[in-house]
Amino acid sequence: MIRHAASTVALLLAAGCQRHDGDVLGPIIVRTEASYELVLPRAIADAVQRAVPGFEVETMSAYDADVQRYYENTSRQVPWAVVADFNADGAQDVVVDGHVGNVFRRLVVWGGSAAVDTTFESLRRQHGERFGTVLQYSPPGEDFSWETETSVFVFVDGFVDYHFEKAGVTYYWEDGQWKSYASSD
Numbered sequence: 001m002i003r004h005a006a007s008t009v010a011l012l013l014a015a016g017c018q019r020h021d022g023d024v025l026g027p028i029i030v031r032t033e034a035s036y037e038l039v040l041p042r043a044i045a046d047a048v049q050r051a052v053p054g055f056e057v058e059t060m061s062a063y064d065a066d067v068q069r070y071y072e073n074t075s076r077q078v079p080w081a082v083v084a085d086f087n088a089d090g091a092q093d094v095v096v097d098g099h100v101g102n103v104f105r106r107l108v109v110w111g112g113s114a115a116v117d118t119t120f121e122s123l124r125r126q127h128g129e130r131f132g133t134v135l136q137y138s139p140p141g142e143d144f145s146w147e148t149e150t151s152v153f154v155f156v157d158g159f160v161d162y163h164f165e166k167a168g169v170t171y172y173w174e175d176g177q178w179k180s181y182a183s184s185d
Contacts, residue, residue, distance in 0.1 A: 029078055052105060055107070057096055082094070082095050085156070096108075133163050136162050140156055146167075160184075
């Protein structure tokens with residue numbers, strides 16, 4: 001189940017987050033006593049459940065030991081989610097990995113409209129198998145594409161689908177569609 005902000009108001013206030021009527025203004029990542037947690041505004045959490053009923057966000061326990069030990073969690077990224085303004089509309093969006101049963105999905109939710117974009121392929125894994133692939137925040141700016149061996153300049157926030165300590169593909173929104181390039185090898 002997706003956790004929405006109404007049940008985390010005390011935690012959010014302690015973390016210095018803004019709220020409106022018991023809800024956060026956009027998706028946020030907060031540190032808890034034991035780990036990190038993605039907290040979604042009620043409108044976004046409800047939109048995800050309408051689009052993919054029973055969708056559950058991944059947790060740190062779903063990832064390899066190396067990911068659990070070495071991944072750099074921040075207020076923008078955890079292995080299963082990145083919070084950023086992908087479409088440059090001023091609202092925080094979120095890309096999130098999760099599952100319904102043993103079918104794993106990657107969703108993008110636009111924060112300005114709470115619309116769920118499920119254009120990313122379903123991820124599958126065997127029961128008990130841990131993920132070695134993580135999400136990472138990619139800021140706007142110049143980057144290098146290993147695939148074309150050229151520089152790429154991206155004007156918006158993006159995210160990297162990173163195979164931990166191996167290779168990654170950066171995704172960014174441009175001209176109404178997702179574009180990508182091999183950003184690490």
